[in-house]
Amino acid sequence: MQDVARDTIYVLLWGDLVETIRGLASVRRIHEANRRARLILLTTPDYEGLLKHCPWFGAIETDALAEGPAGRLMVKRVKIAKPVAVFDLVGNETSRRIKGGFRFSRTRWVEAAARPEPGVHPVEAAAISLGRAGLGEDAYRLGEAPSPDVSWVDYFARTSRTLEPEYFGINGPFALLAPAGDEVKPALRWPKERWASLAHALTEARITPAVVGGPSAREVGRYIAERAPGARDITGKAKLVQLAGLGRRSRFVFGEDTGLLHLLVAAGPPALALYPGGEQDPALIAPRGPSTVVIMHAPTLAQVTPEEAMQAMRFAGGFNETTRAA
Structure with missing residues (x-):
């Protein structure tokens, strides 16, 4: 028939x-x-x-x-x-x-x-x-x-271990850090020293920081991994579908205004999005997903401290004992 x-x-x-x-x-x-x-x-x-x-x-x-x-x-x-x-x-x-x-x-x-x-x-x-x-x-x-x-990546994850955190050497609870690459002017980026301090604070909270991004983010990824023992640098090493799979299992994601942040937020984790001061309202361009997205913006991003970032993620539920993937 x-x-x-x-x-x-x-x-x-x-x-x-x-x-x-x-x-x-x-x-x-x-x-x-x-x-x-x-x-x-x-x-x-x-x-x-x-x-x-x-x-x-x-x-x-x-x-x-x-x-x-x-x-x-x-x-x-x-x-x-x-x-x-x-x-x-x-x-x-x-x-x-x-x-x-x-x-x-x-x-x-x-x-x-x-x-x-x-x-x-x-x-x-x-x-x-x-x-x-x-x-x-x-x-x-x-x-x-x-x-x-993008929860549909769960179907692919069931047949491919390349979407599992362990594939990238990540064990236990983890958070994704998504810094902008060197195509963005330094004045519009969060200082790499702040990223490293945040990664160190996460490791002390028993959450593995995993730095993600394209090849242009490798320099900051290496910097973070060198100064925060326990952090994982996978910049330039993961495909978009793999990053979506990691997003499904991450506690939360923290990033600057990049395209990758939109993918990770759509995967489901709570998020913190950093925006420099400007004329455009960040709420009108921020990434959307099923969980809370906290927006932090300041005239100069260096004004945002790692302690404030940690506090915002606690507020968003990023330290809850849940992940989205089945």
Whole structure:
């Protein structure tokens, strides 16, 4: 007996890591509203290694930015699939170019990208766009919209030990420290001496500090590990899906305004996010997740002390005896 053919829905989602993680909040709502449909993600290769483990997608295609003949073939391929709907979570010139190829199609094109509005967080803005398209409410106050969710990495974790803390030499309770890399100006970063002091305080509290980040964060990672015996430096050593798996098991995460922080917060731990003083309200750009996110900002980040960071994480529940992963 053959399976009943399912409707196909395309989801357009690409951008930097922050935009991608935020977009997952919309993807989940699309999936929940169309459980019998087959969702195909049209994206770029940047985060395929992470998103290929998301069970909400039946397939992932990575040529969204193809141009010329390759771009026309991509649009033709999507049209041949006869999707009942295309959810555009990008809303830029490239996605509108793809939309142009559907001028004479019966496919429903849903403009679901977050529309920038004063005083509105992008997660709420995207939820409002989906609501106006018929998926859920179309009005949210700050903090009300469903948050991004990467709990689905638990499925991959059950079959791969590379997501386990022990794989990285981490045993017992641990916290993730996510400093910005050297692509950020030193004046906008928390001093590495503060990071080392925080790591030392965590080890005294019997919590292993694990420093995470890309290759650009290796210098601060080495500095912390050298001055805080017991700290683990895994900067540049873990893939995004592995970092999400670590986030699922960590007590809490502490970081500066980086894309990685958004991924780790979406994994579920309580978090402390550091922001330098500026005109933009940190609450309107902060990472979102299922647990408490404490925002600390000061004209100069050096004004924030490790003691204040520890106190904030206790307040957020980071020292509770729980992890999120099953």
